[in-house]
Amino acid sequence: MVKTKQESWSSKYVDNRNWKEYHEELILQGEFFFNSDFLENWNKELDEMNTSKRGAKYKYPNSLFEWLSPIYSFISSRKIEGVLNKLSEFIPKLQSCDHSTVIDRLNKLDLVLEFDRAKSYRVAVDSTGNKLTNRGEYITKKWRVQRDWVKVSIVIDRFSQDLLDVEVSLDKENSDSKLAKRHLKNLKDIKIEDFAADGAYYEGELYSILMIVKYIQLLRFQKVHLKIVLIQCTQQ
Numbered sequence: 001m002v003k004t005k006q007e008s009w010s011s012k013y014v015d016n017r018n019w020k021e022y023h024e025e026l027i028l029q030g031e032f033f034f035n036s037d038f039l040e041n042w043n044k045e046l047d048e049m050n051t052s053k054r055g056a057k058y059k060y061p062n063s064l065f066e067w068l069s070p071i072y073s074f075i076s077s078r079k080i081e082g083v084l085n086k087l088s089e090f091i092p093k094l095q096s097c098d099h100s101t102v103i104d105r106l107n108k109l110d111l112v113l114e115f116d117r118a119k120s121y122r123v124a125v126d127s128t129g130n131k132l133t134n135r136g137e138y139i140t141k142k143w144r145v146q147r148d149w150v151k152v153s154i155v156i157d158r159f160s161q162d163l164l165d166v167e168v169s170l171d172k173e174n175s176d177s178k179l180a181k182r183h184l185k186n187l188k189d190i191k192i193e194d195f196a197a198d199g200a201y202y203e204g205e206l207y208s209i210l211m212i213v214k215y216i217q218l219l220r221f222q223k224v225h226l227k228i229v230l231i232q233c234t235q236q
Contacts, residue, residue, distance in 0.1 A: 034067065035067075036067075036091070036094075038061065038063035038064065038066075038067060039091070039093040039094060040093075041061075041063070042061055042063075042064075042093060042095075045061035045062070045063060046058055046059075046060075046061050049061065049062070059095075059097070060095065060097055060101070060105065062105070062109065064097075064105075065102070065105040065106050065109055066109065066111065068080060068084075068102060068106070069106060069109065071083070072102070072106060073130060074130075076099075077099035077100075077102045077103050078099045080099065080102050081096065081097070081098055081099040081102065084096035084097065113163055113164065113165070113166070115162045115163070115164060116162075117189065117190060119191070120190075120191035120192070120193050121157045121160075121162070121164060121190060121191070121192055121193065122157060122158050122159060122192075122193045122194050122196075123155050123156065123157055123158065123164060123192055123194070123195055123196065124155070124156055124157075124158045124195075124196040124197065125153065125154070125155045125176075125180055125183060125195070125196070125197050125201065126153070126154065126197070126198070127151050127152060127153035127154070127176055127179060128151070128152055129149040129150065129151050129152070129171055130149065130150050130152070149170070149171035149172075150168060150169075150170060150171070151168070151169050151170065151171045151174065151179070152166065152167075152168050153166070153167045153168075153169075153176065153179040153180070153183065154166050154167075155183045155187065158196060164187060164190065165183045165186045165187055167179045167182050167183060167186075175200075175203075176197075176200040176201050177200070177201050177202075177203035177205075177206045180197065180201050180206055181205070181206055181209065184209060184210075195210055
């Protein structure tokens with residue numbers, strides 16, 4: 001029997017969360033996964049980058065800035081410089097660089113996702129947001145300033161955890177379902193067996209594209225957990 005709105009509002013909320021699992025999920029959000037293997041090929045990569053290069057030679061390989069790019073999502077370039085200064089004291093092969101070099105090289109990175117485009121995939125999609133500024137709640141409420149968020153949406157294979165596509169947008173410009181349609185356009189040449197998402201993606205047009213145009217089975221998850229252990233990105 002369906003409850004009326006009045007009955008739903010009057011019913012007492014029962015919190016059935018597993019607090020031990022929820023506690024571990026919050027801790028997991030603060031974890032970083034780093035692969036420092038690029039240090040072994042530091043000099044070799046620099047030699048390849050500087051071959052036939054005109055003008056000043058590169059002092060730092062691209063792999064260093066690919067390694068730094070996830071950190072830059074959370075801390076500023078000056079703080080990254082401080083992190084490098086301290087880490088280089090304990091990791092002899094790691095060379096520190098100034099914050100302006102970090103910004104310049106990060107902006108010049110041209111990254112591609114490597115995966116087997118001939119395979120078929122059973123995918124999941126989800127998104128998360130990161131605030132653009134550190135404005136406090138007082139300023140937001142006092143001056144009615146709308147807080148802007150950068151939304152990052154990703155598509156992975158649920159079993160191999162291969163990263164298949166990434167879309168970045170301002171939260172106010174695109175809904176989750178709109179970003180999902182962009183994912184499908186980017187992956188139009190990839191065989192997708194089914195498409196798992198939570199309720200935020202259940203929108204009429206997206207459903208029609210999946211079920212009628214693409215002939216993809218749509219799976220509804222109560223909550224989608226995406227865990228990427230390691231993403232290998234290389235320069236084109």
